[in-house]
Amino acid sequence: MKNKSLWIMLLIGMFALNVSAAEITVTYMQSGTYDKAAEKIKADFEKNTGITVELVAAPWAVLNQNHITDLTTGTGEFDVMSGEFWIASVFEHMLSLDEFVTRDKYGDTFIERIWSPGPSNFYGGKRIGVPYSADAYGILYRTDLFEKYGIDANWQTWDEFIDRLKKLKDALAGTDIAANVYAWGAPEQNPAIFLGMYDGYLVNKDGAYQLEKDKAVVALQKMAGLLEYNPSNAVGLSIDEANAVFLDGKAATLICWPSFVRAAADDPAKSKVVGNWRLAHFPGPGFPMVSAWNLFISTYSDNPEESWEWIKAYSNPERAKEFMLEFGIGSPHRVTYEDEELLKQHAHDYPGQLDNLSRAKSLPWTFEAFEIFFRNTGELMIGSITPEQVVENSQAAWAEIKVPTALVEIADAQGLKQK
Template sequence: MRTLAKKSFGVLCSLFLLLSGSVNAGELVINSDASDPAPKKAWAEVIAKFEEANPDITVKYNLYDHEAYKTTIRNWLVTSPPDVVFWYAGNRMKTFVDRGLFEDVSDIWSANNMAEDFSSAMPAMTANGKQYGVPYTYYQWGMYYRKDLFEKYDIAVPKTWDEFVAASKTLKDNGVTPFTIGTKYLWTAAGWFDYMNMRVNGLDFHIDLMDGKVPYTDPRVKAVFTKWDELVKPGYFLDNHASYSWQEAQPFLYNGEAAMYLMGNFLAANFTDEVRPKMGFFQFPVIDPSVPNAEDAPMDTIHIPAKAKNKEDARKFLAFVAQPEIQTMINESLLQIPTNNKAKPKDDEYLNAGVLMLSEAAGTAQFYDRDTDPSMAKEGMKGFQQYMVHPDRIDKILKKLEKTRQRTFKE
C-alpha cells in the first residue's frame, strides 16, 4: 500500500510540475522604460495586439522610470532578467553584448528579411557581425530655426560653413542671439561636438574616436575646436548657457531672442500653435565638401537577455515588433520615424524632412553618450561644456580627456 501511495504521490508531483511549467512557458515578461504618456499608450496597444495574435502567451509588462531603469537593468541582466528589455543601439547595446548579457538574434533578422527592411538601422544593431536586438524608432537631429527672423534679415538657409558663420554674424549684429542652448545637463554640448566632428573628420573617424582608438590630443580632434571657435569666440551662443537646461533654453527661440537651436526632433512636439508657423528645419551645414554628410539619429531598441527564461516567446515578440504595420502604429503615437523602411512615418513637416535627410545620409551615429564608453562620455561632455565657456582652455581640456581615454580604454 505504501509503495502504491508513494507512486501516486510521485505521479501527482510530476503532473503538477508539468502543468506549472506549461503555465510559466506561456508568460512573457517585458521590462520597459517607455513611461512617458505617448510611448506608454503606444506600447499598451502593441502588447494588446500581440496577445490577440498569440492567445497562448500572456505578457507581464513592467514599466519603470527612465533614470531608475538605467541603473536597475544592469542588475537584472546579471541576476534574474526578464524575457525582453527596452534599451538603446550603439555603444549602449555593445556594452552588454561584450559582457555576454544580450542574446544573439541574427536568426530573427535572417528569417524576416530584416537586413533589407532595416538597412540603415542594421549597423547600429550589429556587433561582431551579429545582430543583438530589434530597433523600433529613431529621430533626426538638426537645426530648428526662426523663418521669420531669417526673412527679416535677408538670410538664406545656410548650406555651407561660411554661410552659417555669416548668418550668425548678421543675427548678432542685429541684436539676435544666433544659437540658443542649455548645457546645464551637458549632453546638448555633445550634440554640437558630434556634428562638428562628423563634418570635419567624417563618420568613420568619429566612431573610431568613440571606440577609444584615437587620442583626444590628435590634431584632427583639435581641428574640430578650431572650427567651433568661429562660433564660440564671437559669442554666437546664448549667454550663461551653463545655467539652463535644454527645456529652459527654448523660450529664447520662441520669443525671438534667439534664431536657431541644434536639437533632436522631440523639440518640435513643444511648438505651440503660435510658434509652429514661424519655425523651420535645416540640415547641419557642410564644413568640408569632401566629407560625406553623416547625421545623429538616436535609436531605441528591444533585446532578449542572454539569461532569459522564455526566449521562444521573446523571439516571437521581437519579430512582431519588427513588422512594418506595428512600427507604423508605434511611431504614429511617438511622432518619430520607424526603423523599418517599409513602415510609414506620420505626415509631418519635420518628420518628412528627417526621413529625407536620413535616407540620403552617408551613415548615422547614435549620439556621443550612446556611442562611447559611459566613463568617457561623462568626462567628454564636461569638457565640451567647459570649452564653450572657456574656449582658450581647449588644450588643457583635451589633455584631460586624453587621460580619461587612456584610463577608460586601457591601451
C-alpha cells in the first residue's frame, strides 16, 4: 500500500512538473500594438497558468516568411502564429480548433461576420484561426461641415457618396478644404476602394483569379474619378499624410482604416476636428475590406492545449475592450460595441465601426495577386494606363498563379466565387 501511494504521488509530481514546465512560442507582427498588448498580459498569464511564453515579434513580411518556412519544413519553432489569408499556402499545417471551440463554448461574443469564414480562417471546412483584431475600411466625415451646408451623410452607395462630394466641392469652393482626401500615394490601399465599388466575383468556376470585366472597368473608372474631389497633391499622399490632412481640418471626408486615425482624431493635441467627426457607412455595392489578424496553432506544436489557453487569454471580450482603448486595436467582439459606457464616449465612432465590420469581407488573393492588381491601379491613378488595361494586365499576370485551395474556399464562403 505504501509503494502504491508512493507511485501515485510520484506520478502527480511528474504531471505537475510537466505542466509547469510547458513553454510555448507565440508570434506577432512588430507593430507597437499587437505585440505590446501581448507583452502586457504575458506575466499574468504565466503566473496564472504556469505556462512559459516566448514572444517573437517581426515585421510583416518577415513574419509571414518565418511562418511559411517553419511550416513547410516541419521545424515546429512556433506554437501560436499570428497571420491572415496571406499565408494560406500553409493553412494545411494549422491545427483544427473546432474541438477546443465546442468544448469551451467559445466564440459567441464575436461579431458574426468576423467569426465567419473569411475574416476567420478555415481550411477544409474546419476552423483554424481565431480573430484577435478587426478593422474595416470606412469614411470619416466632418459633422460640422455637413451641418453647415445642409448635407446628409446617409449614403448607401458610392454614387450617393460621390453626389455628396460634388455638393461639398461646390460649397467649399474658394477655401483650402478639400471635399475628400485619401492615400493615393499608397497604391496598395487602392483595392479597398475598388472592392467597395465592384460587385462581381474574384475567383471563377475553375478556381482561378478573374474579374467580371465590365463591372471591374466601371468600378475603376469611378475610383479614378474620386481624384477630382481630393487635394491637388493627393496622388503622392501616404496614409499618414492623408490622415494628417483630415486631422488638420483640411478635408471634409477621409477614406481610411479607422484604427489608424481614431485615437488622434479625438486628441486635442493632434486634431483640429475633435468633437466634429463621425465614422460613416462604407458604401456599396461591394464590401468593406477587412483586416482581421488571426491566431493559429501549428500542427507541429507539442503543446496545443497550452497554446489554446493563450489564444483564449489574448482574444476575449475583456482584453478586446482593453486593447482597443489602450492600443487602438479594433475589437472583433460584438460586445465591445454594445458596451453602454463605451457608447457614451464613442457614439460618433463605434456604431459605424460595427456596421462596417458586420459587412466586411476578406480578400481571397495571394500577396502576388494582390500586388499585381494594386500596382496596375497605381498606374491608373497617375494616368499611365486605362481601366481596361488594369483588368487585362491583371488577368494576364494572374493566369500564372495557382490559387491555394484555402483561398478558393474563402472566396466561395463569402460569395466571391463565380456560381
